[in-house]
Amino acid sequence: MKPKVYLTRKLPNEIVNSLRKNCELRMWESEEEPVPHDVLEQEIQEVDGLFCMLTEEIDRSLLEKASKLKVVANMAVGYNNIDIKAAKEKGVVVTNTPGVLTETTADLTFALLMATARRIPEASTYLREGKWEAWTPMQLTGQDIHGATLGIIGMGRIGESVAKRAKGFNMNVLYHNRRRNQEAENKMDLQFAELEHLLKESDFVCVLTPLTAETENLIGVKELRMMKETAILINTARGGIVNEEALYHALKDGDIWAAGLDVFVEEPVSLNHPLLSLSNVVTLPHIGSASRKTRLKMAEVAMMNLLKVLNGEKPPHQVE
Structure with missing residues (x-):
């Protein structure tokens, strides 16, 4: 049978x-x-x-x-x-x-980073709504990616692949992981950092660690306040790693500059979710591996x- x-x-x-x-x-x-x-x-x-x-x-x-x-x-x-x-x-x-989704998820992670930094969805909406009436010097200005410092939380397969893409943009890459990844450090000139140092020094912080009891709410009020006011948080791992209420207030109050999110604590996310009301948040419906x-x-x-x-x-x- x-x-x-x-x-x-x-x-x-x-x-x-x-x-x-x-x-x-x-x-x-x-x-x-x-x-x-x-x-x-x-x-x-x-x-x-x-x-x-x-x-x-x-x-x-x-x-x-x-x-x-x-x-x-x-x-x-x-x-x-x-x-x-x-x-x-x-x-x-x-x-x-x-293994099979590593490169596709890394593609999406870096795409989300770029879209958030350069305000691409916001700019597209701006044009489509007929608001583009003239070119102005500081219109829809974003953050530079090339030469910036990227902090990666979680240096597994996807973390390594995101780091490879970052090196193509001449980014300085810090990473935090449970265990040091000496091979990745040597191969791509990465720097291991304690979480506090990574948060304080990074222009972009990418969350790529699994959701476990240890990583749940890993990024909360204290961690967000450590980040630069110009920093961008990207999460393509799991929603529960970032405290969403703390992130909302950090973005609303200007503690950090923007966030790009492919994941949420509750999925599918409600249209009433506070984070969806902010113009400095780029959101996606959990499509990291969606090719x-x-x-x-x-x-x-x-x-x-x-x-x-x-x-x-x-x-x-x-x-x-």
């Missing part, structure tokens, strides 16, 4: 067809709407494998209902949506999709992880 698998979001046909060849597949049919929690609770009781997105909260109560479950394959690098401790206690393997090629590759890697476990093999990307 084929193993039973539940897929929490409709994916392109090439992925779905491959899963159906190897599994007895059930699937939430919507591409846009996440599976309701009560539906997931019902489905997880019957399956050997769960293929999920970062939008699904796989908590202890859900895992306790999954008597047959062997694997949770998360189609994401981050896995803060899954209770890893509870999964281990249940003997459920958790996998993720590292078709990359998303297909992520799905393929998640599927490979899932099938390896269901076949009694060790997956290449198991979360330890």
